[in-house]
Structures are given as structure tokens and as C-alpha cells.
Amino acid sequence: MSAPVRVRFAPSPTGYLHVGGARTALFNWLYARHQGGKFILRIEDTDKQRNTAEAVQVIYDGLRWLGLDWDEGPQAGGDHGPYFQSEREAIYEKYFQRLKEAGHLYEDGGAWRFRFRREVVEVDDLICGKVAVDFANTEITPDMTIRRPDGSWIFHFVNVVDDIEMQMTHVIRGEDHLSNTPKHIQLFQALGVEPPRYGHIPLILNHDGSKMSKRDQGASITSYIEGGYAPEAVRNYFCLLGWSPKDDREIMPTEEIISRFDLANVNRKGAHFDIAKCDWFNAQYIQQMPMDRYRELAQPWLAKAGIHAPAEQLDPVLALEKMKVVHFKEIPDRVSFFFNEDYEYDPAAVEKTLRKPGAPDRLAQIAEAYSALETFDAATLEAKLKELASSLGVKPAEFIHPTRIAVSGRSVGPSLYHMLEVLGKARVLARIQQTRERFAA
């Protein structure tokens, strides 16, 4: 029986979580969950300059937002800690002595270098296949530095030591590390340890194919959190960037993705990031979302806009926009007029419709007709409005448009009759009255 799978995500705290890093974490997590293994988080903070509590927090927040829980690591514990490289000095020292005593190291300008064996090293990558690098070519493979003159460590060395100590069985990381892997394998061999299996996933590029950097749209996970996305939608979209279930399934529950995910199905081609498709996923998820979850995700945005209401008042209003919302961020603006009697009137709509000759009469007529109603539901309201229009020999639109603007201040919004029903008779009549007074010709 082979050892249980152990994979890790090992970010450096740079102050932001890149979409590519998040996708790497996601693929590691999916693989661990698929295999019933462990997903470990390790913070590679050897560069003390940029190691701040805030920078680490950004990583935790991003991973948690995406629902990527780690089995071992900071705040989770585990038997292979500490999980911050800055706290593993003694371990690195021990491995350094081993390499030194075995004659693999030499000093150069105060720094310590690892002497490569000058031979062909082959990586049997789970995604890229066999990749060979010829170390006889010293041009591209100069002996690598593993320790600086000040005693601090270089990435390659601590990365390998930690992967050994933490007993990683697979290393799934970005393709930018593919060229580093033969070097790492040499380190494993010098230490007498069997290297893990490797899988290098292609990078994520901008929509136009250029390299994605910090400021580009969609590059930072924070931008999704702050942009009003549903984490489950973003996660689903990310899964499909470089991986596919091979049939035409796209919107899939996480459990299905976990059961179908495999490294062998990961693409070798770099994916171009498309925010428009990500938005479509978000809209689809919102449409299919249970009301409780929809409200839960909408509430922080409503609160930010000063809109507080109990679920029984919120839900009917939110339901009206469920098929239209793309980002939760839009919700306050879409529904604000429901919670405020001093809603603003769109000047263009007023000019185009309310100022039209006859509009004030239509408002008076519809108000009168509706005031007589005992049942105030969408179907009744629609029937009544159409009956009124027909009796006067005019088109329903002559009533629909002024009424919409009278009660909401806008020319676009939810279905009119449903909107009136949710508003309720008293508020509808009051709003029409208020509008008539305000825009009396």
C-alpha cells in the first residue's frame, strides 16, 4: 500500500494572493480531497522584509474565502510544524551540515553553493510528462547558492528540506517551477531521499495572453471578495481553468469536482483569464442559490449601504432581483428604493415619461383603480391595469411606465406588478400621490 497523499501550498506572504497561486492551492486541495490525503499550508517567509502579519492574513482570508481548508499548517496545527519557515532554523542547519559533511557544498564569496552532479536529470512530471535537463551544460545550471553570507537561506534549499520533513508525496505547483525541479531533485538525491512526484500546472495569463501581474483585472483574490462574487462561483470557474471533466459539464458542485478531479486531466496549455465568463458563473450561481445563502451573501452589502431589515422583509425584495444580479455589490443600488420613501427620480425618466402630456391623469386613474382593490397581488394588479387601459381605449404602456417611475423613480427595475405587490397597497398609493404632487404640471 502506498503512503497517504500529502500535498502542500507554500506561498510567500507578499501582501496579496494571486489568482494563479489560488488556483495552485485549489488544485492541491482538490487532489488531496480526491485522494483522501492531507492538504498542508506552509508559509515561505524566509524573506523577512515582506513578512508581516497582514500579509499572512491575506493568504488565510483568500484561502478560507474560497473554501480551501488546510489539514495542517498555521492555525490548524499538525505533527510536522512549525509551518513558518522563519521558525525552522534548526532544521535547516541540520540538513545544511549533512550536505556539507557529505562534500556537496563549497564556499564562494561567503555564500554556500551546492555542487550539481554534471549529468542529465529527468523529471517525470504528472502533467508535463518527461522533461530532461542536461547539467553538463553549466551555462544554464551554475551551481546553486543555498545560503547567503549572512546565514540566511535560499528558497530552493528550504523548500526541499521542508518537503522532506513534511513528507510531501506530491508537489503540485506553477509551471514557473518546472525549470527548478531538476535542481530540487539533485538536492533530494544528495540528501538520500526519494523525491516526491511532481505536477506542474500552466500559468494563468491575461485575456490578451500577456503575463498577469498584480494590478491586472482579476489578478488578486481580494478583488473577488470586494467585487461581490460568490466564492462557490469563483471556485467553480477556477477549477475549469486548466482542468476539465472531459464532458460538457461546467457548473458542478464541489463534491462532483472532487470525485472527478485528476492530475492527468490537467491541461498543459496556459489559460487566458476571462472575467466575463467568471461573471456568468457568478450570475448562474446566484440564480440557482437557495434564498438563505443568497440573503447571507447580500446582507453585508446591504448593511454597507445602510439597509437593515429582517429576512421576512428582505427576501421578497431580493427575490425580485435574483435573476438579474451579477455581483452582490449591485444589490443595494437595485433595491434601495424599497427601503426609502425619499427615493430619487431619474431626471431622464421623468422627462421622457412623467412630463408627457396625460401622464398625471394616468397616475390619478391608476391610483383610483388600485385604491378600490382588496387583493393586492401581481395577477390582480395586472388584470386591473389592463382592464383600465382597455376601458379607456389606450395601451397598457400608458399606465405601466408612469406607474413604474412613480413608485421607484426609475424606468428600469423589477417586473412592475410584482414590484407593486411587494411594496404593498399603502406605499404604492402614497408614492403615486407623492409623485403627482411633486411633478404636477
Next chain:
RNA sequence: GACCCUAUCGUCCAGUGGCCUAGGACACUCCCCUUUCACGGGAGUAACACGGGUUCGAAUCCCGUUAGGGUCGCCA
């Protein structure tokens, strides 16, 4: 520059020698639904980078070219 990876619609994927006059999704265009805006339904535009092989047969295999990306750090 050297080395490595990659190459199907604008984008994400399907396609692992015949089922491909290349399929799905996003985006875009048009139509229907709807007297708002959307959703939804239908239709359409649109791709095998190029050149050589191998083969009865190639998007699929091989070689080259070109293009894109990555790596060559006392960054991670």
C-alpha cells in the same frame, strides 16, 4: 541569447489515426418571450499557427519554422 513548456473558434474546454463537412460554454449578432431591464428559448458568425514527412487515411504521430509563456538570482 541558451534551456524548458505550449500551440483547436476572440476566450475556456472537448477531440488521443477513420465516428470531424471539428462539439459544448462565455462573449458577440439576430429572432422569440416580455409593453422596463434582465432571465429563458431558438438561430448565426467564428478555429485545427505554418511547412515538411509517416500512413490507405492526420486536428490527432514525427521533424522543422514561427509565435506565446517560463527558467537561467546571494527573489520566492
